[in-house]
Structure formats: structure tokens, C-alpha cells
Amino acid sequence: MAGWPIDPELVIQANRQRSAELARDYESLGERLARRGLEIDSITEQVTRFAVAIPTWGVGTGGTRFARFPLPGEPRDVFEKLEDCAVIWQLSRATPTLSPHFPWDAVDEPAELRARAAVFGLGFDAVNSNTFQDLPGQAHSYKFGSLAHTDGFVREQAIAHNLECIRIGQALGSKALTVWIADGANFPGQQHLTRALERYLASMRVIYAALPGDWRVFIEHKLYEPALYATVIADWGTSYVCARELGPKAQCLVDLGHHAPTTNIEQIVARLIGLGKLAGFHFNDSKYGDDDLDSGSINPFQIFLVMNELVDAEVRRAADFAPAYMIDQSHNVTDPIESLIASAQNLQRAFAQALLVDRDALAEQQDRNDALLARETLMAAFQTDVAPILARARANKEGAIDPIAVYRASGYRDRKAKERPQELSGRSGIV
């Protein structure tokens, strides 16, 4: 495609150097998989179709509550973010859409943004609303909440913002709105727990009523932070009840970092699939809380177990199952482009491994209560090194066999450091 941010010739040359080695690795893996009754090309073909959306906020350097250490050449507006997302898409071939965040990505002409994205073959996934911070000139503060606020004027302002997000999303070609609210209480007694949820639901009903026919609204729950005592939409149970109350266009989004550390997330995923309410994911990884670390960097087994539920649902054609896959990460110490490429790859890896699960054998072992062999069946899939499949899937679509190596060799970051002089802002925070 003309206009790729990285010279396609670089990709071709780098792939040429690695192609003989890849062919050998692929052939040998193919032989081993054939012994297990699996046809490697058909797995590769399915992996080629795996897609996950890039969060526009993820390409800027993240930070903690304490500090942010901006990277040279980081994007200053959504058009520059788009360019960085195009690099990730060009090299990984797994990230054909963006998930924008408003008002962070506000533009005068959303149609222009859509057209600029289309030049790279990029589209738009769910739009994310933001009622968790105040903007200059805003009439009412979100300090004490938004959709669940005690003051009706604040709730109206937050509703209006969500309706505006739907309008922008329509112009971008998006089909879903993700609503995460920071509403909650920092102290026992601060908030009437029952009434806060009632206010939330009343606000969400107005937003729901404004959804275009082919749109969905994704409810994103989160255990804590910034509300440190009681978050209004704290868990998947509350999220599910709200989605059910609202109607069929409302579903539950699972951000992997939004649970207590020992929570069995794959079981939540299975429950939501069974109930026809799984909206999709914000993929990331974590050790303690909403760490927003790179997908697959801490607990790749968990991601595999989640993918296992997703592939299982796909295979048995579960009802109302059309999950949206998005990444939601904060890159504090790495180049976000590299982190997002690696994360997309890790998600694709878990997906490929889940495709290798011998589901007939597993079902039979489960029916016989053969706990040990059932576990072995899952582990056989998880322990398979599927790297050659991922590399071949990328190469088949003119992506890079080794995307990080090509990215580093391209000098893209240095070029952008010159083109995008740093803005001095003392801001800390998530993004």
C-alpha cells in the first residue's frame, strides 16, 4: 500500500533474510502438529484473521500517579497517533482498527479522521467516553461522579457527552460505545450504595435509547480506583445486571486488570458467554491491580485460558457471541509502538494455542472426570511453540516476520523525535 509509514522495501528485505529459517521451522512444526491430527495451514489461516484494536491512548507514553517520562517523538494529536497505529498495523498485520477516546481524540471533522485512517486500511472499533476528569471550561465537575452523580445537572452533562461520543463514533464508522465510569466513594457512608446504582441505571437508559439500531453499548466494570472504597460498577455481576436491565444492545466488557488478583477471569468470561452478554475485552496484564502492563508479559497462561473459552464459544457457535477485542495498556518504560506490537503478538499466540486444543478429547475426558488427562490436553496446546505460525501469518499479509527488528532498523522513532518536538507538560497520570 502506498503511504505506509515504514518503507515496505525494508520489510521485504528483512523477510527475505529470515524466510529460509522460517520455512524450516514451519515445516517441522507442521510435522509435529500433523501427528496430533492438526493441519498447520488451516491453523495459520485462522490466525491470519485474528484482529485486535489499538487504543489511541496507548501510543503515547503512559505514567503513574507519580510521574510520566515522555518518549521523544510521541504523538501530539490523534492524527499522529493514527500514524503510529499504522506502523503497528503495517508490521504486525493483527491490528486493523483503533479504539478512540473522547475528548482526548477530539477533532473538528471526524469524517476527515476516518478518511485519513482509511488511507492505511485502518477502521474504528468501540469509542470510549470519558467522564472521569474535568476539562477546562466544563460547566460541572466530575469530582464526585458522573452518570451516578447526586446532582442531576452533572448527570445530564455526562449523558450529553456519551451521546456526543455516539455521534462522533457514527461519523467514524464505529459500532459500539464503551462506558467506564470512575463513580464511587472513597469512604464508608459517603454514598448511598443502592441509590448510586439506581442513578447510574437511569442515566444509562437515556444513553441506551440513543443507540443506533446496529450499535452496542459496552459496560466496563472495575474493582477500584479512583474510587478507593466502593466503585459503582465494581464487578461483572453488577455489570451483568445493568446490561440485562438495559436490553440486548448492552453487554459487559472485561478489562483483564479490573479484578482482584486471585479472580478466575476465564470463568467470568465463560459465564458472560453463557449468558449472551460478553461484549469484548480490554486486554492487558497485571500483577497487583489495574497495572495496564503489556498483554502476556506477566501471566500468559491466563490469556491462553481466556482464549480457550473464546475459541470454544466460537467452535460451538454460542448465541450472541461477537466479542470486540481491544488492548488497554499504559506504557511507562517502553516504546509504546514496540509494546503494542509485542502485545498483539502475544494475544495472537494465545489464540493460536487455543486453536490447538483437542476439543473432542477434552470433552470426553471431562465427561469421564479424568482430571489429569483433561489438564494435559490443555497444557499440550499451551506448551506448543506456535511462533512459526505467527510469523507465517504475518508474512502472508506482507507484515514483518520479526516486526520489532524491522521497527528498530527503520529509525521511525528518531525520525518522529525530530518531526514532533516535545511539548513540555508536567502532567502525570494514566496517559
Ligand code: RM4
Ligand atoms: C480505566 C479503564 C478505561 C480506560 C481508562 C483510561 O481504568 O480501563 O477503559 O479508558 O482507564
Ligand code: MN
Ligand atoms: Mn479499560
Ligand code: MN
Ligand atoms: Mn483500566
